[in-house]
Amino acid sequence: MPAHRPSRLPGQAVATPEPPGHRPTGLARFNALPADEAERTLLACCGSSHWARRVAAHRPYPDLDALLAASDEAAYDLTPADVTEALACESLTLLPDGAYSAAHTALSAAHAAYESRFGHVFVICLDDTPPEESPDLVLTEISSRLTNDPDKELTLTAEELRRLTRGRLTRSVGDTDIFRGAGNGAIFRP
The missing domain is CATH 1.10.3330.10 (Oxo-4-hydroxy-4-carboxy-5-ureidoimidazoline decarboxylase)
Known part of the structure; x- marks a missing residue:
């Protein structure tokens, strides 16, 4: 009797095992970060803590498009106070x-x-x-x-x-050091 494989939903990402010693980069590395580190990482892209929490909370992202869609959705919901917070962080x-x-x-x-x-x-x-x-x-x-x-x-x-x-x-996401x-x-x- 063949081994039972769990069914996969359409569009669901399939996890592939990484070779021993492999260190994820880009999006895979971001997806693997602890929540607080992911939030700190995101704050380098947008200084709103509300935005960073929302984007980090929806990990893992299967691809860049999904990450950008989540980023946009969180950005559209920024309050004036969130925008002010983000502006204060802009260099x-x-x-x-x-x-x-x-x-x-x-x-x-x-x-x-x-x-x-x-x-x-x-x-x-x-x-x-x-x-x-x-x-x-x-x-x-x-x-x-x-x-x-x-x-x-x-x-x-x-x-x-x-x-x-x-x-x-x-x-x-394309950089080694995300x-x-x-x-x-x-x-x-x-």
Whole structure:
């Protein structure tokens, strides 16, 4: 009589045994982390503790798409306080080498005006922007968004954080050392 195999649901991931001494990387490593370490790891991608807890709680993820979907879902549910917490964790990135002093002056003034108006740093996801175009795009976007009312701007900021987080997660899952931290200059500081 053949051995009984447990049935598998459609779309369910099949676990394959790892060779002895194998150390998981990327998504497999993230899935295997203890909950508190997974949350700390996720905080490098988005500084909201609520978001990090939710994303960590839904592990294991079968693939990157599932992780990104969970990230998006948790990001869409961020409260204004959660967004404020995440913004407080954002580090400021310097302008690219060779940027003109006029760009530094213009961006400094734009950032100061933005922070004065909204009380938080300006965030924009630059994942699809060539580095040499980033300063112009940032200046254009800050100028455009300065006309927003605070509620609309908070919504746009939350969306930029969500996009930025997706990029960070995507880059991190492919790395040997998962979640090395912030990526792709989301905030410029002259």
